[in-house]
Amino acid sequence: MSLFLAVMGPGIITAVVDDDATGVAGYSLAGAKLGYELIWALVLSTVALMVVQEMGARMGAITGKGLADLIRERFGVRLTLFAMVTLLIANATTTVAEFAGVAGASEIFGISRFITVPLAAVAVFAVVGFGSYRKVELVLLSFSLVFVSYIITAFVAQPDWAAVGRGAVVPAFHFNLTYITILIGLVGTTITPWMQFYLQSSVVDKGIGEREYRWERWDVWIGSILQSVIALSILVTTAATLYTDHAPADTVPQVAEALRPLAGDFAAELFAIGLLNASLMAMAVLPLGTAYAICEAFGWERSVNRGPREAPVFFGLFAGILALGAVAVLVPGVPLLVLLFLPNVVGGILLPVILVLMLLLVNDRRLMGRWVNSRKQNAVAWATAWALIALTAVYVVVALLQLFGVIEA
Amino acid sequence: MSFFSQVRGRPVYDASGERVGTLQDLVISSDVPYPPVQWVVIARGRDSRVVPWCDVESVTPERATLRRTYEAASYPHTADGEFVWLGRDVLDRQIVDITGVKLVRVNDVALTSVNEDLRVAGVDNSTRGLFRRVGMERFAGAFGRNRAPLIDWDQVDISPALTEVRLKVPYDRLQRMHPADIATVVSQMSPGEAADVLEALDEETAAKAMAELPDEHQAAVLTAMEPEEAADVLEEMEPDEAADVLGDVTEERAEELMSLMEPAAASEVRTLLAYAEDTAGGLMNTNIVALPLTATVADAVGQLRRDEDVEDEVSSVYIVDDEGRPVGSMSLYALLVSPPRKTVEQVMQRDLHSVRIDASDEEVARTLVHYGLLSVPVVDEGGALKGVVTISDVIDLFAPRAWRNRPVRMRA
Numbered sequence: 001m002s003l004f005l006a007v008m009g010p011g012i013i014t015a016v017v018d019d020d021a022t023g024v025a026g027y028s029l030a031g032a033k034l035g036y037e038l039i040w041a042l043v044l045s046t047v048a049l050m051v052v053q054e055m056g057a058r059m060g061a062i063t064g065k066g067l068a069d070l071i072r073e074r075f076g077v078r079l080t081l082f083a084m085v086t087l088l089i090a091n092a093t094t095t096v097a098e099f100a101g102v103a104g105a106s107e108i109f110g111i112s113r114f115i116t117v118p119l120a121a122v123a124v125f126a127v128v129g130f131g132s133y134r135k136v137e138l139v140l141l142s143f144s145l146v147f148v149s150y151i152i153t154a155f156v157a158q159p160d161w162a163a164v165g166r167g168a169v170v171p172a173f174h175f176n177l178t179y180i181t182i183l184i185g186l187v188g189t190t191i192t193p194w195m196q197f198y199l200q201s202s203v204v205d206k207g208i209g210e211r212e213y214r215w216e217r218w219d220v221w222i223g224s225i226l227q228s229v230i231a232l233s234i235l236v237t238t239a240a241t242l243y244t245d246h247a248p249a250d251t252v253p254q255v256a257e258a259l260r261p262l263a264g265d266f267a268a269e270l271f272a273i274g275l276l277n278a279s280l281m282a283m284a285v286l287p288l289g290t291a292y293a294i295c296e297a298f299g300w301e302r303s304v305n306r307g308p309r310e311a312p313v314f315f316g317l318f319a320g321i322l323a324l325g326a327v328a329v330l331v332p333g334v335p336l337l338v339l340l341f342l343p344n345v346v347g348g349i350l351l352p353v354i355l356v357l358m359l360l361l362v363n364d365r366r367l368m369g370r371w372v373n374s375r376k377q378n379a380v381a382w383a384t385a386w387a388l389i390a391l392t393a394v395y396v397v398v399a400l401l402q403l404f405g406v407i408e409a
Numbered sequence: 410m411s412f413f414s415q416v417r418g419r420p421v422y423d424a425s426g427e428r429v430g431t432l433q434d435l436v437i438s439s440d441v442p443y444p445p446v447q448w449v450v451i452a453r454g455r456d457s458r459v460v461p462w463c464d465v466e467s468v469t470p471e472r473a474t475l476r477r478t479y480e481a482a483s484y485p486h487t488a489d490g491e492f493v494w495l496g497r498d499v500l501d502r503q504i505v506d507i508t509g510v511k512l513v514r515v516n517d518v519a520l521t522s523v524n525e526d527l528r529v530a531g532v533d534n535s536t537r538g539l540f541r542r543v544g545m546e547r548f549a550g551a552f553g554r555n556r557a558p559l560i561d562w563d564q565v566d567i568s569p570a571l572t573e574v575r576l577k578v579p580y581d582r583l584q585r586m587h588p589a590d591i592a593t594v595v596s597q598m599s600p601g602e603a604a605d606v607l608e609a610l611d612e613e614t615a616a617k618a619m620a621e622l623p624d625e626h627q628a629a630v631l632t633a634m635e636p637e638e639a640a641d642v643l644e645e646m647e648p649d650e651a652a653d654v655l656g657d658v659t660e661e662r663a664e665e666l667m668s669l670m671e672p673a674a675a676s677e678v679r680t681l682l683a684y685a686e687d688t689a690g691g692l693m694n695t696n697i698v699a700l701p702l703t704a705t706v707a708d709a710v711g712q713l714r715r716d717e718d719v720e721d722e723v724s725s726v727y728i729v730d731d732e733g734r735p736v737g738s739m740s741l742y743a744l745l746v747s748p749p750r751k752t753v754e755q756v757m758q759r760d761l762h763s764v765r766i767d768a769s770d771e772e773v774a775r776t777l778v779h780y781g782l783l784s785v786p787v788v789d790e791g792g793a794l795k796g797v798v799t800i801s802d803v804i805d806l807f808a809p810r811a812w813r814n815r816p817v818r819m820r821a
Contacts, residue, residue: 064601064633072514073501077542207600207629299503299514299534 010202011057011216014195015223019147019230020282021101022094022347024275025340026189027231028255030182031238032247036160036167038186042235043168045190046228048384051377052355053220055362056196060203061213062371067200067354068293070361083357084294086350090193091290092321093343098286099325100339101279104252107336108272114330121326124283125319143277147230149270154233159240177402180395185341187388188348190231194286196354197293210371252336283325291317349392355385412533413495413518414542415470421451422474424466429479432468433457434496435520437529439571440579443562445526449473450494451483458483468520468527493571495529502570503598504532506560507582510590512569512597517541519559531559569598572605580609588617596622600629608638616645619654628657631666640669648674649694649802652681656691689773690766692803693787693796698726700753702736707749709739723797724783728753733793735761735786763788766795774803 030038056067063070072080102120103113173179199220208216238255241247248254252275256268291314295302301311308315329339359381363372373381416432423429430453437444448459449468464482466474475482493499495518506513516538521530540546566582583591583606591610595603595618603622607615607630619627619642631639631654643651643666655663655678663682667675677695684690698716700709709726726744728737737757739747747756763786764773776785777800784799 064599064605066599069503069599076501077516077539081543204599204601205629207604207632209601209604209633212632298536298539299516300536 009219010199010206010208011053011220011223012226013223014053014199014202015227016147017198017281017285018190018192018195018227019278020094020098021104021275021279021340022097022282022343023189023231024101024234024278025097025255025337026182026185026344027234028238029337029341030186031235031240032242032255033178033182035239035243036163036236037172038183039164039167039232039235040169040171041183041186042190042228042231045187046224048187048380049191049227050221050224051380052191052358052384053195053199053224054217055358055373055377055381056200057203057208057216057220058213058371059358059362059368060200061208061216062210062368064204064209066204066293066296067197067358067361068297070367071357072297074361074364074367075357079357080297083353084297086353087193087197087293088290088317090343090347090350091286092324093346094192094194095283095286095321095325096328097340097343098279098283099329100336101275102283103329104336104340105272105276105279108253108256108268108275117326117329120280120283121322124280124287125322128284128288143281146270146274146277149274150230150233150237154236154240157237157240159236164236175394175398177395177398180391180398181345184348184388184391184395185344187391188346188351189344190228191351191384192347193351193354194289196358198285198289201289201292250335250337252340255337283322287318287321287325290321291315348388349395352385352388352392355381355388359385410519410521410530411470412538412541413500413520414538416468416473416520417496419470420472421449421479422472423479423482424475424477427479429453429475430457432473434494435468435527436492436494438491439493439567443523443528443530444493445523445528446520447492448486450486451479453479457486459486460484462526493567499532499567499570502567504570505566505568505583505594506534507564507566507586509560510586510593512594513560513565515570529562531562532565533559568609569602569606572602580606584610584614588614589621591618592621595630596626600626600633603630604633604635607642608634612641612645615642620646620650624653624657627654631655631658632662636665636669640666643678644670644674647694648677648681648696649692649796652678652691653686656682656686684766687770688766689764689768689770689787689798690795692770692773692798693766694723694799694802695796697723697786697794697797699729699733699735699794700726702728702730702752702754704728704753705749706739706744706747706751706753706756709744709753710749713741713744723799725797727786727794727797728757729794732791734791735763735788735794737761738786761786763794764798765790770803770806773798774806777803 027042030042059065059067059070065073068080068084071083075083099117099120103117106113106116203216242255247257253268256271292302294300294317295311295314298313300313302314328334329336359373359378362368363378365372413435417434419432420428421430421432430451432449433452434450435446436448436450436459437446445462446468447462449462449465450457450459451473458479460475460479460482461484464476466476499515499518501515503512503514505511513532513534515532515534516536517533519530519533520527522528537546540548564582566580568580568583583594586594591606591614595606598606603626607619610618619630622630634642643654646654651674655666658666667679670678681691681693681695686692696716698709698712700712713726723741725738725740727735728739730736737753737759738761739753739757743756743758762776762780762782764776766787766789768776768787773785776782777798782800784797786794787796787798789795
């Protein structure tokens, strides 16, 4: 048990950060727009998440190398370039969403986003770039206890538990754009490209090896389940309130208002704090992690200690992604909820690229020896990749049909 | 001069002019300076075979030509650890740049023809090399330096790239670097890779390099090492440094490692572990030379000569009374110039400053600076001599952060 406590961390931290602003938006919208219908997808995503995350942690423990590193060593420069562009797009849009989360939270408090967003950008740049990341991580993790409030709220909302159960086992599917968008978004926010890089690096940097691996697995599995319980709570809460009341859920304060009748006057504020914390937590991870992975893959200087002169690409990426996020949400009239949801779809479409590379790596005997995937693990992971590819294809087809008026929007 | 990426994948023709496949890889043996290519790996469909260099007419960026027919010249290859495949084992991997004291990513490998041989000249880690790999070298000029110098093959150690191929790799060149430089390089690796390196080095070098690693990295590397190897390295370290490292890993791991260490070394470390890291007790070294008042200068010198555990940073010996309390000291210089037959009591420096075992690191540092000492004795509650803190143990408190080894890795 104490061995477990020693290795615990990477899996649970990754999972908690996974409930970031895009997660809160994704699960809220799924509940608000479609009620309990998509719970089955959340259940399947959780299984996929457990399998995929375990694969990454295993690769980290057995090879002692990060994912970006392995991709470069196995697949050469061209494929690495492709993978890194994928990661950059996914992470940049997600960072924009985290800033949208900050803006949304400040709207609930009635503070102008023109104050909070630049403040958040500068704070993250200063603290994460030049302070101790580990201390920041601890503070944010302790704040994430706020998430427990989601679980309580879900019970207070008195959902129709029979409908919840039905939604969990009966897959519903509709060929319309809203449904498919929200479905891709749900899977895309649960399993994201950045998580694969982040988790594997965390395992590697902790020095976890073959010996500690069987404990690390539990860290990953417990984290995945924890993540999904929170996700389910968010979904159920909005389904029981916004969906049931046919209330509009098109802006962040509207979603927050859903909680007011449940948890009293401070419910919306509680939601705002949760959203703000989720956003900041992911902001502390994403821009820096992206810069690090890309520089690791291409062999460029990568260290916050080297300064912009010695590590221009590293600093350029780190500051550039942060600046992009801050500027994007300050564009007048930009719809925050769209920005919050967009990366889920982008991530869902791009995830198969990373998943396929991971699967090729994890099944490479030269690299993994006897630790290659079992048949069951391969089945689940390949199914996830193919399901996302299929969903993306359906999405494109439905979007085109809708565009040309063949089916109704 | 050509680059490996330019010849890889080119068509291969045999003596009859028939196209027999594509060039898949070049094989060298790693233990020769500027190693010549010994085998050419040729891919034909899903199959691949090797041709010895003596049967190869030429390898150019356009094509490779054999001197005989493919059937007569080629052999099946066996998975064998003696040879290095440039494409499989070196390209895209991280190796050590000895002069630059850093890890570099191999973007390309430079080849040069010398007489009949094709030899490896150096490593290209430039951004230009990256552009070449994606077939856009002519655009490279727009981004930064046009022609980055190659890293000479003589100035790299490719061992870190070979861990997948072999169980033990030599790290010949890395081994000859200064331990502080080894630590700089190793701190750019992941803990697992760093552990591989430290396990391969001789224990003394590994111990010195381990001591120079940043604190956060030490614990992770120690966790990643094989327990027996880690215990051997810890034994070689100064007890205070070993205690420092062990203080940062989990209790189980620390216990496991100490049980694998020699009992004497382990008990010393165990004593030190009991003190908080930022107190005199946590900083001090217990390998000291303490002499009775009746000892002669010759005795003192003799004891220094016999005691191989004494730290080379030690600058003084201490003279203690019957209760073990320090009453005087002699610098190594004083020992050298004093008549051998005199007793230490006659020649010792009586003006002695010591610190309590529970004194804070700052207080220790201040004592050293205030009295201009190189080392200060540490005493327990009863005033008995327990150890000594040298200025190098507290230098981290003074040195600007930027001077110290800071971890270069972080989570991606």
